[in-house]
Amino acid sequence: MNKGMAPRESEGMTPIIKTVALALAVPITVFGLYIIAHGHLTPGGGFPGGAVIATLVALFLIAFGKDIGARALNKKMFSGLETVGLVGFALLAFLGLGSSFFNNFLANSPGLFGMAIPFGPNPGFMWTAGTIPLMNLAIGLEVFAALSLIIILFFTEGEDK
Amino acid sequence: MKKAIKVGVLALLFAFLLASALLMHEFGKPAQTEMDNYFIARGQEETGSNNIVAAVVFDYRGLDTMGEAAVLFAAATGVFLVFRGRKKDE
Known part of the structure; x- marks a missing residue:
């Protein structure tokens, strides 16, 4: 940080906020993964869980500034993750096509x-509910990646060239 | 004349809403319960999911959820498109 000068916007915020952001990274991720993984047992699921993990990206971008944020958080990667989530979800739906689209072929089976x-x-x-937990996982990945991508794009204003 | 039309339309709307409220089924007692009863009686057994909401969202009405996810995907793609190729200080 510059001596005696207010930190520039691109350098992020004070060391206190940076440390707290790093400390919060693990609880936020674990809580989001818990919500996604228990989607078939408790209220929650892929949509809220993905949104919870996406808040971490917003926190990091604000705490560490957009230069570091834009360098560390690769937009192409988030775009790819988003595609993987949505295609995985559709693929799971297609796998049940033996009887009908979105047939829960894993429920009450030995698999x-x-x-x-x-x-x-x-x-x-x-270990219940067949395809529902897997679909929650796919949706969680999709929501996390899509929201993160939107946050990153708005925050860095497309200044990546 | 204009005011009379406005008052007339509002009176009509008021009468319609009042009649709807009076004709509505009793609070807490839905008019049709076949679907609810089916999900409560068979949902757990058919999907193996304790959470009936998750069973409806990801199994019975999965196509709806896929559309929802596709909307989010389209939104992210649209934002990507808006900020595409904007160069710094040019």
Whole structure:
């Protein structure tokens, strides 16, 4: 930081905010992943979970400034992640085409996430619900990448050349 | 004349809304419950998901969710397009 001068906008904010942003990175990521992973058991799912993780990108861009932010956060990567999420979601839907589009072919089967659950209240088992957790994961990736991409683009105002 | 039309339209709207409110089904008792009962009775068994909302959003009405995700994708693509190739200080 420049001696005795206010930090320039591109350098980000004070070391306090930078440290707090780094400290918050892990809890925010874990909480977002928890919301995505438990989408079939508790309120939440891919949309809110992805939005929670995308706030981390906004926090980092504000804390570390747009120069560092634009260098560290690759737009092409987020664009690719977004595509992977949406295509993965559509692919999971297509895989059930044996009986119908969006058929939950993994539920109550011996495969992944295929555990059958008893009717009524139960403690909530992770390996249930068939394609729903996988679709939550795909949607979470898509929402996280799309929101991050929008935040990065608006924040850096397209000054990448 | 103009004022009379405005008042007439508002009175008509008021009468319609009042009649709708009086004819509405009782609070907390939906008029049609077949779909709700089906999801409550069969949703857990058919999808294996404890969260019936997730079962509806990602299984029964998955196509709707795919459209939703596609809207977000289109929004991000549009923002990318708007900021495409803008050079610094030129």
